[in-house]
Amino acid sequence: MMNERPNPGRFKGRLAILSVLSLSLLPLTAHANEIRVGINATAASASGFTSSSGSDSSASMEAKPVKAEAKITKDEAVAIVKNLFPKLKLKDAQAVRVELGDNHSYPPQYQNVWTISWQVTSGNSSHGFDSKVDSMTGDLLQTHLYFPMDESNEAYYPPKVSKEEALELAKAFIQKASPTLSLNSLKPMDQSRYSNQALFGPVQYDFSFTALVHGIASPGGHISVSINGNGEITGYNRNVVTADYPSPDPAIASDEAAKKFEPVRDLSLQYVPVYQPFSRDKSWFLGWVQPFHADLSIDAQTDEFLNYTGAVVQPEHFQYKDVQKTNKSFTVTTGNGDNQLLTEEQAIELVERMVSIPDNRTRSMHSLDTYWGDQNKKVWNISWREDAPTGPYGGHTNAVVDARTGQILEFREDRMVPPWMNPKPDIAKTPNAAITQKEAEEKALALINELYPNASEELKWFSSDPYAPPGGDEQTFGFRFQRFFKGIPVGGDTVSMVLNSQGQLSGYHSVRSDRIEEAAGSLKANTTKAQAAAVFLEGTSQELQYKSFGGYYTESQYVEPRIKLVYQQTYKDSTKNGYVIDAANGQWRATFLDHTSPGEGPGEMPVDITGHWAQKDLETMLRYSILAADSNGQLHPDKAITLGDWLLMLSQAVNPHYTNSYSYNNRDSKPEFEDVSEQSPYYAAAQFFIQSKWLDPKKTPQLRPDEALTKEKLAVLLTQMIKYNKLAAQLQQNPQLNFEDSERITEKGAVWLITRLGLLDGSVPEFNPRGEVTKAQAATVLMRLVHLQGKLDQRIAM
Numbered sequence: 001m002m003n004e005r006p007n008p009g010r011f012k013g014r015l016a017i018l019s020v021l022s023l024s025l026l027p028l029t030a031h032a033n034e035i036r037v038g039i040n041a042t043a044a045s046a047s048g049f050t051s052s053s054g055s056d057s058s059a060s061m062e063a064k065p066v067k068a069e070a071k072i073t074k075d076e077a078v079a080i081v082k083n084l085f086p087k088l089k090l091k092d093a094q095a096v097r098v099e100l101g102d103n104h105s106y107p108p109q110y111q112n113v114w115t116i117s118w119q120v121t122s123g124n125s126s127h128g129f130d131s132k133v134d135s136m137t138g139d140l141l142q143t144h145l146y147f148p149m150d151e152s153n154e155a156y157y158p159p160k161v162s163k164e165e166a167l168e169l170a171k172a173f174i175q176k177a178s179p180t181l182s183l184n185s186l187k188p189m190d191q192s193r194y195s196n197q198a199l200f201g202p203v204q205y206d207f208s209f210t211a212l213v214h215g216i217a218s219p220g221g222h223i224s225v226s227i228n229g230n231g232e233i234t235g236y237n238r239n240v241v242t243a244d245y246p247s248p249d250p251a252i253a254s255d256e257a258a259k260k261f262e263p264v265r266d267l268s269l270q271y272v273p274v275y276q277p278f279s280r281d282k283s284w285f286l287g288w289v290q291p292f293h294a295d296l297s298i299d300a301q302t303d304e305f306l307n308y309t310g311a312v313v314q315p316e317h318f319q320y321k322d323v324q325k326t327n328k329s330f331t332v333t334t335g336n337g338d339n340q341l342l343t344e345e346q347a348i349e350l351v352e353r354m355v356s357i358p359d360n361r362t363r364s365m366h367s368l369d370t371y372w373g374d375q376n377k378k379v380w381n382i383s384w385r386e387d388a389p390t391g392p393y394g395g396h397t398n399a400v401v402d403a404r405t406g407q408i409l410e411f412r413e414d415r416m417v418p419p420w421m422n423p424k425p426d427i428a429k430t431p432n433a434a435i436t437q438k439e440a441e442e443k444a445l446a447l448i449n450e451l452y453p454n455a456s457e458e459l460k461w462f463s464s465d466p467y468a469p470p471g472g473d474e475q476t477f478g479f480r481f482q483r484f485f486k487g488i489p490v491g492g493d494t495v496s497m498v499l500n501s502q503g504q505l506s507g508y509h510s511v512r513s514d515r516i517e518e519a520a521g522s523l524k525a526n527t528t529k530a531q532a533a534a535v536f537l538e539g540t541s542q543e544l545q546y547k548s549f550g551g552y553y554t555e556s557q558y559v560e561p562r563i564k565l566v567y568q569q570t571y572k573d574s575t576k577n578g579y580v581i582d583a584a585n586g587q588w589r590a591t592f593l594d595h596t597s598p599g600e601g602p603g604e605m606p607v608d609i610t611g612h613w614a615q616k617d618l619e620t621m622l623r624y625s626i627l628a629a630d631s632n633g634q635l636h637p638d639k640a641i642t643l644g645d646w647l648l649m650l651s652q653a654v655n656p657h658y659t660n661s662y663s664y665n666n667r668d669s670k671p672e673f674e675d676v677s678e679q680s681p682y683y684a685a686a687q688f689f690i691q692s693k694w695l696d697p698k699k700t701p702q703l704r705p706d707e708a709l710t711k712e713k714l715a716v717l718l719t720q721m722i723k724y725n726k727l728a729a730q731l732q733q734n735p736q737l738n739f740e741d742s743e744r745i746t747e748k749g750a751v752w753l754i755t756r757l758g759l760l761d762g763s764v765p766e767f768n769p770r771g772e773v774t775k776a777q778a779a780t781v782l783m784r785l786v787h788l789q790g791k792l793d794q795r796i797a798m
Contacts, residue, residue: 070135077114077133110240140177155229156789170225203229214248219548250300257567286523288532297566310549325456333406347380411508433501440477525583606635614776640772644705647685672697712769
């Protein structure tokens with residue numbers, strides 16, 4: 001039963017080791033403001049509601065995909081899509097396959113849908129995309145137009161329609177595409193953190209809405225609409241929710257819920273990590289943070305706390321306990337390999353000595369890699385595979401070992417079977433565990449002392465786990481540990497451990513930040529708990545929501561989705577997601593580094609650009625977060641910039657998320673310029689320029705980012721961005737420059753090209769190749785480059 005209280009410490013089903021960052025750091029970071037949607041999210045069509053009361057109010061609400069007899073024919077479905085997109089050459093697309101139902105998602109989703117596969121042919125090439133139309137109502141559910149061979153409809157800056165005009169177009173399209181929906185039942189979503197538009201590339205607006213059911217936000221009720229800069233719809237997503245909604249009338253009032261939330265709003269000090277670009281390092285600050293379980297919901301009907309699975313939990317049971325020291329403790333293993341790293345034999349021996357590998361599994365793979373969670377750490381990844389699997393998928397055992405110390409960072413024993421192929425467990429036949437809860441606790445404490453450095457001094461453990469997953473086919477024991485430094489929790493530094501019914505380790509995941517003493521040792525709190533609590537209460541509230549539980553797979557079963565009416569803690573300002581209160585000054589502070597973070601926009605324009613000859617271009621730079629005023633509210637437009645400054649400006653203009661996009665694809669990369677280290681503020685931009693082939697460290701090993709940017713150097717960089725550097729080299733001998741100081745120009749071909757294109761002024765008597773470029777001049781050149789898009793034979797900055 002979903003509302004049975006779990007036996008503390010014990011739960012059924014194998015635990016998928018969850019990211020400790022998402023569960024242990026900041027409750028209102030990972031789970032807050034539950035009504036949210038990304039660009040690819042889908043929207044919902046709400047069914048009716050079932051009045052209910054008591055703790056079993058949602059017990060029968062299950063998503064049951066049913067394929068009913070279609071009321072819309074497949075030909076009508078094809079015509080609906082074509083009529084909705086008449087201007088974007090959909091008339092040239094052929095519907096090559098139309099099928100009833102959606103057979104491409106697990107678990108199966110809403111099935112009363114025509115799935116249309118389109119194909120567009122041009123010469124010997126072709127491409128395709130899909131559409132979905134509700135077979136009962138004729139409402140459009142999905143289409144993303146894709147015409148890679150046609151650039152005629154691309155809209156560059158400045159767009160023909162503004163963002164405000166595009167929003168009205170999106171609303172009008174929703175009414176046309178989904179006439180069964182009312183605009184009054186939709187609420188626009190705040191996407192300020194993720195909707196930063198680049199200056200370069202085709203302009204596109206993305207809008208998201210959440211559906212209101214009985215005036216309350218629906219958990220799956222999302223619609224997303226994409227519109228290009230010409231005002232044409234290019235994408236549409238909507239999802240149909242088949243679960244029933246409970247009554248919108250709560251049994252407890254909002255002020256009662258607020259009082260009940262008080263214990264989980266009990267702020268305490270925590271060392272909070274701020275993650276640097278590329279996940280290569282992190283800084284720390286001391287913050288006032290809620291308890292780790294503060295993302296719990298309150299059932300608005302039963303007045304009970306619910307965890308993420310919908311199970312009833314009791315926060316008063318979530319208490320830290322000391323880790324008692326045992327006879328055996330972790331010791332560092334000295335490596336016998338290169339640079340004193342562990343050899344593969346040492347790493348394998350450590351794992352096989354500490355944990356039990358099933359007899360029918362043989363070592364199948366091992367490799368020395370950079371650790372995904374710490375780019376400065378080398379680890380051994382080791383796998384054991386089942387010798388004679390009973391089906392197409394065999395069992396696996398995996399371990400990750402720190403190659404420097406011998407610490408086991410991760411361990412997992414599982415079956416490599418798609419979860420939807422697992423039979424539904426028979427709870428009645430679940431065998432009892434061979435050990436008791438107390439015996440499991442003793443085993444876990446003994447293991448943590450052996451696996452984790454200084455466990456008894458650094459760790460405390462939770463007496464109950466609010467993140468215990470729902471039932472499965474085997475009784476297991478779950479434990480969670482938190483690291484402390486100077487009596488204060490270290491954010492993100494946690495350990496998850498699972499013992500099987502025999503008391504053997506079946507799952508383990510640990511995070512322990514290095515050099516915490518250096519990073520956090522001197523941090524102090526200058527604000528009191530009461531002051532922080534006042535700021536927190538002013539910025540947060542509890543909101544009545546419909547919240548979805550289930551609808552996903554564990555290792556052993558599919559958890560049926562159901563919807564409950566709950567109170568959820570939310571930020572009044574949704575852009576504060578990911579923020580906590582800095583104990584140094586009592587202000588909200590982000591826990592991430594992102595040039596496009598909300599709340600960091602220009603606000604009022606700097607006073608020193610008013611009336612400036614480049615005011616318009618400078619204002620554009622500020623609106624797109626390419627430039628920012630200093631702490632005194634000034635921009636200093638006539639100050640010379642460095643080469644590094646220009647790299648930062650261009651990178652931000654081309655891709656506002658360039659720091660994040662690089663990190664996931666190149667975690668093993670090393671600095672390529674001799675004078676730009678990973679700690680350099682220009683590192684990310686330099687790597688971005690290298691990836692874009694605008695700079696080549698093989699030709700110029702040193703970047704010299706701190707040197708002033710000259711006009712001649714700027715001309716060379718511009719030719720590389722527009723892919724005219726080879727042409728510039730051909731023009732080097734006879735460029736026909738008319739400047740009085742032409743003999744002082746070294747890169748004559750580049751200067752001739754860039755002045756002919758109007759990016760730099762070619763009408764002045766002297767070019768002044770060694771003249772330093774100011775912030776205002778750089779902004780103007782950048783905007784001239786933006787306006788040049790679509791006028792050359794190749795794309796710019798792409």
